[in-house]
Amino acid sequence: MAHAVLICSGARVPAARLLDHPLLDRLSIITEHGHTARYPDGVAVETVGSVHDVDEVLAAAWRIAGRHPLDGVLAPYEVGLPAAGYVRTVLGLPGPDFTTATLFTNKHAMKQRLAAAGLPLMPFAGAHSDAQVRARAVEFGWPVVVKPAYGGGSKDVAVVADAAELDAWLAGGGSPRPRNPTAVVERRADILVEYHCDGVVHDGAVRSVVTSRYLEPVLGRIGQGDPYGSYQLPSDHPEHRAVAELHAAAVAALGLRSGVTHLEVFGTPDGLRVSEVACRPGGGAIPAAIHLRSGVDLVDACVRTSLGLPPFPDGTPAPARTDARYVGHCGLALRPGTITELSTEAELAALPGVLDVVLHQRVGDRIAGHIYSASAAGFVHVGADTEEEVRERLATVRAAYRIRTRPDGTGPDGTGPESTRPEGPPASAAPDSTVPDRTAPDATDPRPPTPDHAAPAAPARPVAEAVAS
Missing domain, CATH: 3.40.50.20 (Rossmann fold)
Structure with a gap:
């Protein structure tokens, strides 16, 4: 112990x-x-x-x-x-x-080391002042991606289309400052597909690696009502093999001896491009999804390697909990305000191919705060025999999911109506279609459900990630 x-x-x-x-x-x-x-x-x-x-x-x-x-x-x-x-x-x-x-955390230092090792990246540059950020953006040509060197959950990451949008980003918190002195400016990739690759490393060798394909690229969708979704690729899938090779090269270049990793890779017309890599478990329900299909417990491996122990207690991962060839999962949209109606676990579990449902929110919860790339009201995991089928089943979950909220200060006792929409992109006419901005709380939150009529007086639940971000 x-x-x-x-x-x-x-x-x-x-x-x-x-x-x-x-x-x-x-x-x-x-x-x-x-x-x-x-x-x-x-x-x-x-x-x-x-x-x-x-x-x-x-x-x-x-x-x-x-x-x-x-x-x-x-x-x-x-x-x-x-x-x-x-x-x-x-x-x-x-x-x-x-x-x-x-x-693994300073994105500028990371990209410099990866580029020096020969990994494929989009053109990038570091900048230490607003003037340098503007100059690098002009050099690359619009649009560009801008981000602080340090940060998680896609916070303050933006695609800016012109000088005015860049100035707004700088003024809104992106400007380099002593605590986060470097901004990264990079040419925007033409992203055809995006992958995440989650690994376990021990004694400098990759002991487990799983490649997943996002349902759509993450950047640009944050706060648009569609939390991320992805599905794992079989080990014989050619896209898995290509991404796994980049993962191994990134681990070697950055010098990780033992730990867990989360790599993001873009598929572009010019081939694969490494985006970023972290030495922590992936956010949201990624660890749960990988544990379900492969038996690899990323959170346990993180704890064990942090104590100097081998990542797997018996030398190998535990058996998988499903024999589905494809396993996917998707987040369920959050909405700002007080939840008055929410799909139940039983309703979602009855959909085709559903393996597991976890809801982090309840009717009566008040949602406020900041959104991250893994923000969600919960997650649904599905199994399928083919790639086409897993995508169809995840689309069915998204279409069936419903959430209804009363924005603070509106509704039956306020100045405007309640509003509802499915999990897809926000309707511009909805009175509360502003960007939801908080992460999903831990499902173990002990606070009892708040009655809907009392919700306006209830404090917002503390911000949390399902596992990591």
Whole structure:
């Protein structure tokens, strides 16, 4: 049994399986000020002003280690990875060190290293001021993709079509600043298809790799009412083999010895192009989907490798829970406001090929906050024999799903009507068709359902990812 510290920003509520992992007899938390009430009694919590401040996080970890020796640092969320690497390096703990964590989180440093190793990327450049961002955009030609070097969940990632849109992005928070001093500007890819590739690495070798194909490219759809969906490709699928080769090359280039990975790859008219890679589990229901089809538990592998253990308890993954050749999953759209009607698990489970349904929201929940690429009211997993069939079954789920909300201040007792729409793109006439902006809360949230008539007075549920982002 071991003692680990979990680094988690105030914007996240860790899943229960992290807080109660069987390998840990003691878990301490480092989070940001004002968020200690999210954790159970008996869990030691240290707070910092920001998990981005690696020295402040190190001081908190030092205080924790002084009370009880530490065996590892858990960082399943993107924003905690650099500080986790710093703590591991200074305190001599297992897992990705500060250099490795930086290469997997600083998108400019990452792309430089991948390009030097010969991996195919879109043309890119780093910029450290607004003027440099504008100059690089002009060099590449419109449209361009802009993003901060550090960040997760596609936050502040945008496609800008001209100088006016770029200025709006800079003014809205994209401008380089001391805490995030580099912006990445890259030529926009003509994306025909997008993949994610999720792996487990131990002793420098890839021990498991799964390639999945998104139902549509993620960039540009965030906040449009369509959470991501994807399906896993069989190991003999030619697209899997090509993406898996890029994954192995990326892992080698960035120097990961042990851990879990999440790679994003674009298919373009000119071939595959690597987008980004992270050393953490993929967000949303990606770990659950992979566990269902292949038996690989990415979250458990993340914990084990963070403690310096082999990723699989018995040397190999557990058996798969389905023999379906194709397994896909899709997120269910969130809407801002108070939920007054929501598809039930039983309704969704009755659809063709459905293997599992998990809902994170309930009638009466009030949705507010920021949206990430894995934001969803829940997830549905389906199985199929062919690629065409898995896509059809996921489309059926999306079409059947319904959510009805009352925007804050409107509805029967307010100034406007309730509104409803299926999970697809928002209707421009809907009074609450603004971008939903919060992530799906952990399904283990203990708060009881709030009656619909009382919902306007209820606080918004804390932001969380299903596993990671």
